[in-house]
Amino acid sequence: MKTIQTLFVLALLLLSATTVSAQYGYGNGYGNGYGNNGYGRNGGMGMNQMNQTREQSAPKEIPIEVTVSKIMEQLKPELNLDALQEIAVSNVLTESIKTQTALLKSKSSQEELMKEFEALSENTDRKVNAFLSEEQKAKYKAFKEDNKNPKKSKKKK
Known part of the structure; x- marks a missing residue:
């Protein structure tokens, strides 16, 4: 008790x-x-x-690896990349995105930023194309054009 x-x-x-x-x-x-x-x-x-x-x-920054993986999810089936090409292209994209982030944080004028982004884009394309076959290069160019001018949703047929 x-x-x-x-x-x-x-x-x-x-x-x-x-x-x-x-x-x-x-x-x-x-x-x-x-x-x-x-x-x-x-x-x-x-x-x-x-x-x-x-x-x-202060928005959260999306990790570079996440961005690259989303791009690669679209690119890999579109270009029929093999494992070696996938690694090489993802490394080029990672480097490019890191440079873009550094450029955005710089105190450059809008005009200078546009020129630097254009040069970076050309440099990235040149590096990616170095790993691709002729057929893949054509598909890559078409893929980039589709991403520049996204089509409206095809609800009406």
Whole structure:
């Protein structure tokens, strides 16, 4: 009977301690009074909202590997790439995307950026074409043209 009473008292103490802790500073017991600034939970809400807007304003960057894999998913069946070509082309695309990212972060004018992107595009195409056969080169050129001018959806037939 004494052990049951002891367990009951310990459980009661444990529950009351967590309730007190939860009321004092968002549940971890390390607040500055009630809430962040002593004025209850509303005092900290402004800071939380400010942090959320700051996080939303800076979009997450998509990893380069994800972008390259999506491109390769389209290119591989279109060009009938073998494993070696797939690796080589994906390495060229990875390098190109890294350079594009660096160019976007630079403080160049719009005109300079356009020239640099055009040169980068030509350089990337030249490197990719070095790994392709004549038939694949023609398909690659057609693939690029299709991506430049995306067709409208074919709902009406």
